[in-house]
Amino acid sequence: MKGSKIIGTGSYLPEKVVTNFDLEKIVDTSDEWIRTRSGIEERHFVGDDEAASDLVVKAAKKAIEMASIEPKDIDAIVVGTISPDTLFPSTGCWVGTALGIEGVPAFDVSAACSGFLYGLIVADSLIKAGTAKRVLVSGVEVLTRITNWTDRTTCVLFGDGAGSVIMEATDDDSGILSSYWGADGSLGDLLIQPAGGSRMPATHETVDKNLHTIYMKGNEVYKHAVRMMALAAGETLKKANVKPEELALFIPHQANIRIIEATIKRFGIPIEKTMITIDRIGNISSATIPISLDMAVREGRVKKGDLILLDAFGGGFTWGAALIKW
Numbered sequence: 001m002k003g004s005k006i007i008g009t010g011s012y013l014p015e016k017v018v019t020n021f022d023l024e025k026i027v028d029t030s031d032e033w034i035r036t037r038s039g040i041e042e043r044h045f046v047g048d049d050e051a052a053s054d055l056v057v058k059a060a061k062k063a064i065e066m067a068s069i070e071p072k073d074i075d076a077i078v079v080g081t082i083s084p085d086t087l088f089p090s091t092g093c094w095v096g097t098a099l100g101i102e103g104v105p106a107f108d109v110s111a112a113c114s115g116f117l118y119g120l121i122v123a124d125s126l127i128k129a130g131t132a133k134r135v136l137v138s139g140v141e142v143l144t145r146i147t148n149w150t151d152r153t154t155c156v157l158f159g160d161g162a163g164s165v166i167m168e169a170t171d172d173d174s175g176i177l178s179s180y181w182g183a184d185g186s187l188g189d190l191l192i193q194p195a196g197g198s199r200m201p202a203t204h205e206t207v208d209k210n211l212h213t214i215y216m217k218g219n220e221v222y223k224h225a226v227r228m229m230a231l232a233a234g235e236t237l238k239k240a241n242v243k244p245e246e247l248a249l250f251i252p253h254q255a256n257i258r259i260i261e262a263t264i265k266r267f268g269i270p271i272e273k274t275m276i277t278i279d280r281i282g283n284i285s286s287a288t289i290p291i292s293l294d295m296a297v298r299e300g301r302v303k304k305g306d307l308i309l310l311d312a313f314g315g316g317f318t319w320g321a322a323l324i325k326w
């Protein structure tokens, strides 16, 4: 087999829609501030009875249907997430059982907003190595469960949702043409959920101090995001010898409309060729890119032979990009 290609996509957004005006009632913020600083207008929140794997199962079923396969045809499950059902077992294990897929490897990838791209690159490598033929790759977050609702600098940004793809071995020239990924843990403290791991186990004090929620030094992260999104995109295009003007669609991580605008300006990619979903879904970390890809596919914005660039940056820091020929 030459490589791997995506044969199905699916996504799921929880029913409850929360607008900026709704958030004005919770913290000292305004629709105007949120829209102009981030580009977000609304986001989706999970219901009380929903966890990460429930969202993935709904997204995965749609991807399986589009791929015209059965769950039993999947031979590995990879889930990018930082808000799993449980720290262990992995969300991948819960998803496999819920879909009736038994005995295949299932695991989570923790790379924050780059989680789906990390999963995609892992799956591409598994397929190229002959270790798997058909992989379910998902990104899912239930960020509202790890949000500090007294911190206006973060709580207005995040949402919940899941996106999935089915990747399959291929002999033709479509699929993942090139990819680039990396990490730098020296800046990890700028975007972190401090408590709940072995460094700072749960105590009454950690709960009282909101240390089990997302902490972000937004303006510091912003600078690195602009730089590393450009690096990952540029290196990925260079590896495949593809020029930005050859792209049919650019699907960046949706953390901030201003980061997206800076990235497309740098490469001369027109806004019409850029998938913008942040207004509708907010920042859903690892789920943002697979949800945006599924929306693009279902909105008819992707056709056979199109070159599509995916590009992400997130906590860790981590970054990743992949160029796909559809």
Ligand code: UT7
Residues within 6 Å of the ligand: 028, 029, 030, 033, 034, 037, 038, 113, 152, 153, 154, 156, 191, 217, 218, 219, 220, 221, 222, 225, 254, 255, 256, 259, 283, 285, 313, 314, 315
């Ligand atoms: O998902 C992957 C990684 N994450 C990112 O890439 C996110 C990167 N960062 C960002 O997108 C932006 O930094 C934010 C959208 C988070 C914040 O925008 P900013 O332009 O960097 O704002 P800031 O943090 O510099 O804050 C500016 C002002 C401050 O007030 P003063 O000190 O100027 O008086 C904040 O206190 O805005 C204030 N502020 C708010 N005001 C109303 C912060 N949050 C809010 C809020 N509503 N929700």
